[in-house]
Amino acid sequence: MKILFISDIHGISKNLDKIRVLINDNDFDKIVNLGDSYYCGLSIKGELEVNPNAVKDFLTSIKDKLISLRGNCDSLVDIEKSDFPMYDSILLNVDGLDLHCTHGHIHNVNKSSKLSNNTILIYGHHHIPYIKESDSNTYICIGSVSLPRDEHGPTYAIYENKTLTIYSLIDDKKIMEKRF
Secondary structure, three states: OEEEEOOOOOOOOHHHHHHHHHHHOOOOOOOEEEOOOOOOOHOOOOOOOOHHHHHHHHHHHHHOOOOEEEOOOOOOOHHHHHOOOOOEEEEEOOOOOOEEEEEEOOEEEOOOOOOOOOOOOEEEOOOOEEEEEEEOEEEEEEOOOOOOOOOOOEEEEEEOOOOEEEEOOOOOEEEEEEOO
């Protein structure tokens, strides 16, 4: 199974054309949006064009393969107006692995007391990509497609053949990878 992960769009449609090309050039079985789809807040200070309707149109256009999660900035009104369901979390059983997907504001590398051993947790929320192991668990933050907070710039991730790889959206270079 081949899965594309994106996160933290925050109503900014700027990079979604690049994601669309990526989708058109690959045969993804699923596309997982890890939340914070529409809300941008005051943090962008007018530097980026916010167009939540364009984000909704993009997500709706891929809804046949889309699994969309609710982030801490996604409102109930946004969820009700979306043409696809938004979940708090999902569990994907792929290649004998359990991939626990969430936004990252409730469960992440710093907040994981309720997770069982050998958990693979995939999320966004922090806007900084990383792969960390703690105890017997693996924590993967894929970063943000729109509002990166580090030198990597906008990022996305692809899972395929028991490997999750985080890429730069700017040049599609591999940033980091975890083989399970």
